[in-house]
Structure formats: structure tokens, C-alpha cells
Amino acid sequence: MILRLASQILLSYRLLSGFVHFGLNLGMGALIEEAYRSYMDFSDLKHKKVLVIDDFANVRKAIRTMLLDLGFQTVNEAGDGNSATKLMRETKHDLVLCDFNLGKGRDGMRLLEEWRLLNLLAPEALFVLITGETARDIVISALEIEPDDYLTKPFTMEVLSIRMMRLFERRQIMLPLLAALDKKDWPIVARIAREVNDQHPRYRSAAQKYFVEALIQQNHLTEAESFLYGLLGKRYQCWAQTYLHRIELLQDKPDSAEKGLKAVLQRSPNEMVAYDYLVNALQAQDKGEEVQFWLEQAIARAPRNINRQQHLVAVAQENLDLQRANLAQRDLLNLAADTMHESLGRFQTYIKDLQHEAGSCDEVRRKEIQREITNAGKRMLESFPSDHNARLFSKALQIQKSNAKSDDVRYVRSLKVLFEESFEDIDELIPETAIFLAETFYLAKRFDEGDEMVRRFKICFSHLPQVVSTLNSLQAEPIPVSARKEAKELNSQGIDLYRRHEYSASIQFFERAISLSPRHPGIILNFVQSHLMQMKSDGKNRTVIEMCLDTIRRLHYLSDEHYQYERYQKMLGNLEKL
């Protein structure tokens, strides 16, 4: 079948309302106008508002000219994320053409993410991301947040016009489906997806995905499976194979899903969602190291995905790979710079985690960490110059870094000033800063001030049980993580010996644990209890009793809500009776 041969450049094309033919020429000849008229009222474009975002004025101008030639009458321009956001707040735009790279500040991808969260994009509005075609990792990352379309630079007016037509057509066809999706009305999503699948071959693939998603959401797993097998019977399709393994995960078959997803990724390493399901499958089997490996693989493909980076931080920390966790945190800070993801807490957590790593790494890495801490502290102050938390944290960091003697006059004065300042505007404190402040006093062995801070911060954050619990732990064990781990191990060994009634040997382990963690209620009470048992067979020993009393009195800070409080009271009473 020959659709049509015509003079000059003529392409035959099927649009919404049947066959139309259009010539592609710069001057918007009659044929292209005819094509536009056939799918939508051409005058519609006049009323559509467009926003073009690019940091280069000449590029904006070129795109604007093209759009005006296409028939749009309102084309606004912005050179960066902030002015674009301002324009989006002021005017409802129907179409946004945004370059990925916007110079300093957030990029196009983060802008789309932010606008969706702030509801600045109407459901029917279209967002097109413009990218340079050489950076495929950027394209893959950008596609993950699902812009309506993406254009690679450079593009001609014809390219733009064709994409615009297709885009508006797609939106018109898909809008009812998207509306149902928004309401999570899965039976309707399934019905419309089937209709689109039958009537619009161009959108068949997207419709099939929505259809399977709707079946999965309704827990019609067998039906979804047989639909997917039907597709795969015709030919291999990466997404369909991935969805089959996703269903296996839902059917609690993580081992089989793991094998299948690894095969998918070997064949199609850009299928990002397959990495996420694989990670889920591995997590379900407690394969921590493999989880980390596959997260790293996914991040190498699409390095700008913030959720995956956050997941990597948590997984690497669980795997005790503190260096990897901190490298991921550094990448996260860079990704978050000037975006809605940037926060003071993120900087502070990073610095604290670096300090923890420094307690268990070699000298070379320790030096690197010191430089990184200084750098991160500086960046925090630059990003949040007038923030009370940033200032206090920075002061505390300086105190922690100084190697001054505990009686150094300037050192003592700095601590005194910091202690007073910590309670000014206490309501403005964020948990990370509060915990770091208290930690600073404990590390300086100023236990009374540390305890006072914990007491007041616990009141301040009483609505956040997790923060209260962290403050309790800090108070009980104000020591570095590495020492905490060692003390925990010694305590466990002591408990084993105690259970075997080997009290004398257990005391030695508890004693070593106490030397590392001098305020830990569990360890102190185990130590005292072992001595009490030992004295049952050896008889009373005045020196031992005095020493036990001295040790147990370190727990004076325990509040009556603490789970060891009752045990502490009872044991203290027993000792005092002796």
C-alpha cells in the first residue's frame, strides 16, 4: 500500500482522526497546518501557555521562535529554576520545555520532581525534558522520573512540531487513564488501558503496562501472569519479563524472582525497575552484601536517583561498610545541592557518620575524613548561613576537633558559651543538632552538662519517640561507635559466663566492657550482679561492696521510665543493705 506520494517532502502519518499527510517544512506550509487541524482545533494552540527554561538566552530565543511559528501565542521564558518556579506559581502553563542542565542550581529533573510535589503542574500539563544525547546515564536517570517526553539536542523545528503533535495526541488519549490512576481506581484503569491497547497501537506498550499494574493492584495475580505469558509467547519483552518476576516476589518466591531478574539485567542492564525488584528479592533472603552490590550497579547506570542512594547508605551501614555508606552520603549531598532534598540534617548526619568511620579506619582514610568533615562543615554554613542549628553545630564541631586539654581556659569558656547558647531558641533546634550538642559535652567528659542537655532536649522532642530513644542511648553510652561495639561484644561474653555460673570470669569481661562504656546501665548492672553472686559463695567483701556502690551510682541519671530503672533501684537497695 502506498499511502501517498507527493511533490517535495511529504510524509504519510496516522494521527488521531485517521490518515493525514503533512509536509515538513520550516515555513509551516498548508499541509502541516492541515495535520494540526485534524487532531485538534488549530486555534487551541493560541490559548495554550508555554514555558521555556534554559540557562542560555540564545537557546531560549531559538525555541521560542519555533513555538511561535507553530502557532503558540504565549511563550514565557526562564533562565533558572527559581525564576521558572516563580512563573509556574503565577501562571498555569500547559506545556513546559525544560533543559536538563540549568547551570548552577537545580537541574530540570529536580525541578519536575519539586513541581509535582508542590502541585505546580496541572494533571493535563506536559513537561518535556531537553537533554544532550551523549550523556546516556543522565537520560536514564531523567527518564526514571517520567517526564512526558524528552528531546535530544540539537533539534529542528520539524522535530519539535512532530513531537508536539504526538505529545498532545498522547495526552488526549491517556488523560482518562491518568485521571483513574490518580484516584487509584484500578478497575477503571484496567478497562481504559484495554481500550487504549485495542484502539491505539502507538500507545499499546504503555497501555499494557498500566493494564498489568491494575491487575496486580487488584491482586489478580494469575490473570496478570497469563496476560504476560501471552505477550512473552509472541516475543521477549524486557518489561513483561520483569513484571512476571515482580509477581513472583508478591507470591513470596524471592529466590526464583532473584534468578529471573538477574537474567533480565544481563540482557537489559538499563531496565532500572528490575534492579529495584532484585534488591527486594535479595533483601527478603537477607543477602545484605548482594543487596549492596546490585544497588551499586543500579546507581552506576542511573546515578541521579536520590532514593536509591539513600537506600545504599542504609544498606552499607547495615553491612558495616562505613566507607561506602559515607561515599554514598557525599554523592547524596551533591545531588541534593540547591534542591528540595537539601537539608541541614543531611549535612549533620554525614559529618557524624564520618566521625564514626574515623574510629575504625586506617590512617590514610582518617586524614581524608578530616578533610571531608571540614569541607562538609563549610558547605553546611554556606548553604544555611543564618541558621541557628548550623551555627551551633559548627561551634560544637570545632570544640570536638580541638585537642585542647580539659582545663584549657579558652576550651572551658567555649564549652560554657555553647552550653548557654544551646538553650537559646531551643524550640528551633533540629534533632541532629541537639544530639550532636549533647554528644560534644559527653565526649568532653562534662557528664553533668550532657545529662542536663539530654533532660531538656527530651522534653523538647517528647513528640518524637525515636529522638528520645537516641538521646537515652547517647546518655547511657556516650562513646564512639567502635568502642560501643567492642563493649557490646564483651558484655555478651560476660553474660554467657554468668549463665554458666562462672561469676569470677564474667566479672572480668564486664569490667573490661565498663572501661570502654562507663555509663551503660546493662553492663554496670551485670557487673554488680556478678559480684553479688560471687559474694554469695565467697562471703561479703567491704572493698568490693564500696566499689560496686561507686559504680552503680553512675546510673543516677536513669529516669523512672527507663526499662532498667527497677533493676537498678533493687540492686542499689541490696548493696546499701550490705
Added chain:
Amino acid sequence: MDIQTIMAATVHDVKNSLGLIDSQLNDVIKRLDGSDRDSAQEIRLIQLECNRINNGMVHMLGFYKLDQGTFSPSFAEAMVADVVVDAASRYTEMLLSLGVSLTIRFPDGDDECIWYLDANLIEGLLGNILTNSIRHTKSQLIFDIAVIDGWLNIRMTDDGAGFPEAMLTILEQPEPLSFQSGATGLGLYFCQEIAKLHTNKERKGFISLSNNEQTLGAVFNLWLP
């Protein structure tokens, strides 16, 4: 910085420069059109050479990635006509200016043919072929899209003098790249590699070249499983 990043950055810079040259040449053409059509046409040919440089950069980076095993296609279903139109639409102005018509035909009547392919790579491949064909055709370029024996066939025919004899067999040579003649065959070799990335069970994509027996024009065939 690794060599791939350096190459990608170089390609990016060169492409930006080429984009700028292209846009400036377009401005000159706009001024010349009507008053000096011959010069305008000469500039179109310069633009075509810019496209060839652009393709060369893409090939270089592509080959490097293929060699390193970091070149990963993204396959999905796409309407074949869309892919061909996207490739052609980058050349519309040039075709118009040179008086070359471009037609897309569907010999088996299926103008809504959907195929599983990497649309970006195939669009690039077709653009590559178009860059060369535009230089050699007289007045027309025809795309025929059909499914034959379970293969997608995209055929492009021009009405020029056809491929030279040496070119017709270049892909069958053990060392397809040659510096002996003016054309290295690099572009075709790249197209062949892109086609080969498309597989379906035992089948693997390929390209073939021939000359039309009647018109003698060049015929380029892309076969995807």
C-alpha cells in the same frame, strides 16, 4: 577522569560547536534564499558535512562503549513509522532546499506496524544513512516499511548512481574498515553493529546494500528480528 568521560565530554563539546555552526549557517541561508540560491545550496552541503562530523563523533564514542561493554541499548515497542519520521524530520529543511522528496510507504498495508527495538539507536542509524544518501540522490528518497518472514524490513531507495562496487561488498570483508579509498565504511560498519544488537531468539539484525536493477539507485536494507 576516565577515558570514556573525556571522550563523552569531547563529543559533547564538538556537537555543541557543530550545533552553533549549523544554526549560524541557517541564518546565512535565510538571508541568501531568494537572492542567491546557488550559494544557499552550497551552504546546505556544508551543513551536510557538519552532520557527517557529528555522526563520526557519535560513532567514535559508540565504538568505544561497545568495546568496553558499556554500550547498553534500551529496547521497547515503538511504532516504526514514528522512528522513521523522527529520523527524517531532522533533514526536512535540507531535503526541501535541495529539491529532494522523501516518501514513506507501507507495501504490506500495515502503516501502524509496531516493533521491539531501540528507537533512539535506529533513529540514529537511519539518520546516518540519510546523511549519505542525500549527498548522492538526484531527486527522491523512498522508505519502504514491511514485515517479511517475521523480520522488520526498513528499505531506503534513492535515485542516484548507486553504491560503488567496492562498497557493495564492504560488509562482507574480514576487515570492513578501509583507508584505501575515500570512504572508510565506518558509518556502515556502525549501522551493522547497531543492527546486530537487536536479537530475537537465534535471529540477529543486519544490514545489506544493493543497487536497484532498473533505476540503478542505491538500496539500503535494515533487517530487524
